[in-house]
Amino acid sequence: MTKILKTFEKVIVVALLGMMMLAVFVSTVELAVIFVQELIKPPFMLLNMEEMLVVFGFFLMVLIGLELLESIKAYLIQDRVHAEVVFLVAIVAVARKVIILDYKTITPEMLYGMAAVIVALGVGYFFVKRALNLNSPEENPPTSG
Numbered sequence: 001m002t003k004i005l006k007t008f009e010k011v012i013v014v015a016l017l018g019m020m021m022l023a024v025f026v027s028t029v030e031l032a033v034i035f036v037q038e039l040i041k042p043p044f045m046l047l048n049m050e051e052m053l054v055v056f057g058f059f060l061m062v063l064i065g066l067e068l069l070e071s072i073k074a075y076l077i078q079d080r081v082h083a084e085v086v087f088l089v090a091i092v093a094v095a096r097k098v099i100i101l102d103y104k105t106i107t108p109e110m111l112y113g114m115a116a117v118i119v120a121l122g123v124g125y126f127f128v129k130r131a132l133n134l135n136s137p138e139e140n141p142p143t144s145g
Contacts, residue, residue: 091118
């Protein structure tokens with residue numbers, strides 16, 4: 001029964017990997033199309049702030065997809081989820097949200113909440129990196145004596 005579950009899990013992970021690869025590819029093509037469309041609109045080869053935010057938001061979305069792809073690949077190869085990669089995906093996602101926010105319409109409470117999420121992710125990432133460095137044998141060579 002365990003072998004069947006492991007095989008099923010591997011099939012699902014490979015399917016997710018394939019779909020994520022397709023999604024990242026399609027998103028990259030879409031980003032290129034949006035970028036070219038924004039550049040050829042008058043004024044030619046100039047982007048206003050709103051257009052730049054659209055392009056940057058889409059660019060960060062592709063980066064999030066790449067990080068998720070890395071996470072799925074690591075799971076497939078090592079059969080475990082890397083907390084560090086999950087934190088990086090979350091940090092990039094929150095950064096994307098902060099970049100594309102319309103600060104004229106957002107409430108102060110929402111800003112406080114986003115700040116709390118950013119601090120929590122930063123602290124969590126710090127502790128995960130610290131724990132990984134403490135457990136890494138190449139970082140802490142054995143002392144003799």
